[in-house]
Amino acid sequence: MNQIAEFRIRQINSDLARKLNPVVWVLSIAVLGLVLIMRQYKIPLPDGVDLSFLPPFHALLNGLAASFLILAVFSIKAGKVESHRFWILLALGCSVVFLLSYVCYHFTTEETKYGGEGWKRTVYFIILITHVFLAAASFPFILMTFVYSLTNQFEKHKKLSKKIFPIWLYVAITGPIVYLMLSPYY
DSSP states (O other): OOHHHHHHTSOOOHHHHHHHHHHHHHHHHHHHHHHHHTTTOOOOOOTTOOOTTHHHHHHHHHHHHHHHHHHHHHHHHTTOHHHHHHHHHHHHHHHHHHHHHHHHHHHHSOOOOOOOOHHHHHHHHHHHHHHHHHHHHHHHHHHHHHHHHHTTOHHHHHHHHHHHHHHHHHHHHHHHHHHHHHGGGO
16 A cells, blocks of 8 residues: 555544644734734844844745745655655744744844835835735645644645645745845845
């Protein structure tokens, strides 16, 4: 029996699913709330603390997440469930570290304004707006995809992951692009 078939016969853990579903939505609302207020409230950093290293670190985390997502897809297409799980957990880990670091950075550091003009400005804002909107909109569905896998709801996992994967990948790829376009203005 191949790895995918072995996983598909696992019994659905409905009790765990019932417990985790509300957690997904509470966490999603909390993160959205933090992101909405982080630009309006600033926490002063102690003298000598400089977080200017974080934007390139954020771009690196997003780039790694994108790479891990691609490796996860190749793994599952090859029927390698454990490898798929490994790459997805790395992608999730990068995304969690990114999110925590990003919120901390924006609660403590003034926003950098894009200084480009003309068509470059238009391209930048199209990428930025789609990146931000899709990141916010996809977050709960990424978590739900993970919950479906964790609770052995593999049909739901497969169906949702086919929809959310390209969005998550787009967000992970456009993060470094936004950073590169904004980097001359830091």
